[in-house]
Amino acid sequence: MKGKLIVAIMAFAAVALLVGCGAVTSGPSYDALNAAKADFERATALGMKQCTPVEYAIAEAELEFAEHHLNELKIDRFREHLALANGKIAEGVDKLKLCKVIYFDFDKYYIRPVYYPVLYHMADTMLRYPDVNVEIQGHTCDIGTEKYNCWLGQKRADSVKDTLMIYEVPESRLSTVSWGEYMPAESNATEAGRMKNRRVEFDIIYK
Numbered sequence: 001m002k003g004k005l006i007v008a009i010m011a012f013a014a015v016a017l018l019v020g021c022g023a024v025t026s027g028p029s030y031d032a033l034n035a036a037k038a039d040f041e042r043a044t045a046l047g048m049k050q051c052t053p054v055e056y057a058i059a060e061a062e063l064e065f066a067e068h069h070l071n072e073l074k075i076d077r078f079r080e081h082l083a084l085a086n087g088k089i090a091e092g093v094d095k096l097k098l099c100k101v102i103y104f105d106f107d108k109y110y111i112r113p114v115y116y117p118v119l120y121h122m123a124d125t126m127l128r129y130p131d132v133n134v135e136i137q138g139h140t141c142d143i144g145t146e147k148y149n150c151w152l153g154q155k156r157a158d159s160v161k162d163t164l165m166i167y168e169v170p171e172s173r174l175s176t177v178s179w180g181e182y183m184p185a186e187s188n189a190t191e192a193g194r195m196k197n198r199r200v201e202f203d204i205i206y207k
Contacts, residue, residue: 101185102160104198106143109155111163119160122202123167135203136160138178139185141194146180153178160200 099122102115111119126132138153157176165171186193 099202101199101201103195104156104200106141106194106198107152109152109159111159116163119163120167123164123169126164126169126173131207133173133175133205133207134164135205136164136174136176137201137203138176138180139183139197139199139201140181141197142181142184142188143194144181150178150180153180156200 099118102111102118104110105112122134126134136157138155138157140149140152140156142149144152154176157178161171161174161176164174181188181197184193184197185199186196188194188197
């Protein structure tokens with residue numbers, strides 16, 4: 001939807017600016033220029049709300065270039081930089097779709113079959129974006145000793161790491177840590193809460 005909106009605005013900006021360029025000797029149509037700029041700013045604001053920090057910074061720079069060329073009525077350069085900015089926004093949103101958590105059965109560290117496609121998608125995304133590294137964080141509920149749960153959390157993290165490596169993610173881009181029972185997502189007072197705590201979470205790290 002955001003992509004279509006930006007494409008539509010690009011088309012509108014092109015028409016508006018070409019109309020303004022019809023009589024160059026008498027100066028551009030500033031009403032058309034200001035209208036195009038307003039639509040341009042609204043569209044990019046919508047697109048960048050969900051962009052990752054790195055992509056946001058790059059997209060912002062491209063948008064500044066685009067606005068500069070828009071001001072100078074260089075429509076081709078405007079389109080080029082707007083396309084680059086839009087690409088970075090899409091890339092950032094794509095990275096944000098990386099899996100954030102997977103859950104485990106009680107006292108187990110094997111990966112449920114339902115999560116293999118999820119991890120495959122994560123591996124595929126990481127291979128497409130070499131600036132993305134992942135810290136794999138193992139967690140448990142509070143049943144068992146602290147020492148055992150620390151071990152179990154590590155086994156869960158290692159299990160996920162091994163799977164991502166099978167999918168060809170380099171080991172150098174994966175790190176693991178076990179938090180055991182110390183960082184529950186939900187209260188351990190109920191079984192429903194304990195189920196949410198038997199998990200691995202992913203911290204996405206950008207180079």
